[in-house]
Amino acid sequence: MVNIAVLVSGGGTNLQAILDAQARGDIHNGRVSVVVSSNDKAYALERAKQAGVPGVVRRKKDYASGAEYCRALAQFLQEQDIGLIVLAGFMTVLDEEFCKNFENRIINVHPSLIPSFCGDGFYGLHVHEAALEKGVKVTGATVHFVNAITDGGPIIAQKAVAVEPDDTPEILQKRVMAQAEHILLPRAVSLFCEGKLSVSDSGIVSISE
Template sequence: MVNIAVLVSGGGTNLQALIDAVETGKIHGRIVLVAASKPGVFALERARKHGIPSCVARRADYADPAAFEQALLAQLDAVGADLVVLAGYLSILGRAVTDAYKGRMINVHPSLIPSFCGPGYYGLRVHEAALAYGVKVTGATVHFVNEVTDGGAIILQKAVEVRQGDTAEALQQRVMRQAEWEILPRAVALFCDGRLEWTDDGKVIIKEQGEQE
């Protein structure tokens, strides 16, 4: 059984999608920790309702980024996390964490990477940028996390139509409902089933069912 830790910063809608997928048997793993970047977020209440251990790992509570990252790693180690999922987690993690979980940390980003990603692109800013550029299609991406913001190997993507008259808020909701809540649980399920494989040039391929070792 794969132990999954989920890092959150807000309401936890992506966390809920993961909880639902675990409870319905779509993900062959268990969520052993929900870690929030600040207290009082609704994601912590979602964890409580489902009996999932939680904690607050707030960068401001530590003297420097290195101390924060070591504390976060200690929390992850304490629950035996095999996979770390960034589900709307807005803090940028340093090399100490990304190296420790290389190939075992994934993130969901609300655009079709490489568009509208990298430093400064998070939350509504991503959708505002998509609308300002005038793209007709946007979407979401699930990717492995490395030391480059939104730069890790892509696992899954799904496109979402941009409609005339869209606001950033309306587009954000559509991308979440039509893409993020679908591909994030699917990517976690693929990881738990051993169906993700790296190519020699650092890309990710999905093995057919029955191919996993």
């Protein structure tokens, strides 16, 4: 059984999608054992509490440097015997050392079809604002492994979502969450826990049945 840590900073809708999938029995050979928030006021902590999952707060500003924060977070996760880390709206940058310590064991969901609208500065509503400004007709979400390059890790899965003529960033965000993020992320978590994901030397993810 793989112990899963979900890292959050806000409302926790993607955390909820994972918790709901777990309650349905759709997360095979894994369980969410802890939720870590960088924000002590994040509603995601209430979602964890309601699901009976321990929630802890680790704020970057409580540490002398980003590197110290990442080392302390890594030590905590190792003490919890965490096999998979899921970033679900986690707004704190994890440094290269942290990413190497958990290489191919950190999964993130990004609200676009990478390589479009990704990288530094592209997060939350900014992604959907950029998509609408560009006039794209299709957007979506990507689940990928995390490395030291922002949104640059190996892609696990993607799902396209249509952009409608009267979309606002907020409306598009909700559609991408419902039609892509909340579907892709729990599925990727289960595949990882089942040992069905492998990454080649060239960074291509293979999924076995």
